Amino acid sequence: MNNISKTDWNRIDRLKDEDIDTSDIPPLSEDFWAKAQLRMPKSPVTVKIEIDSETLVVDS
Numbered sequence: 001m002n003n004i005s006k007t008d009w010n011r012i013d014r015l016k017d018e019d020i021d022t023s024d025i026p027p028l029s030e031d032f033w034a035k036a037q038l039r040m041p042k043s044p045v046t047v048k049i050e051i052d053s054e055t056l057v058v059d060s
Helices: 010-013 030-035
Strands: 046-051 054-059
Touching: none
Parallel strands: none
Antiparallel strands: 046 054
């Protein structure tokens, strides 16, 4: 599978904040902030996946 990015990352890295068009992003209203909640990540869990009869342990 060929999964090579066609994005011009050098051009993206050179962009300045004022060069980015954000006109389609609405401003955040007072209502948004009134409903906002701080969510902290939960503790990591251990996930075991069996692949080709071998057990792998992945910490997430």
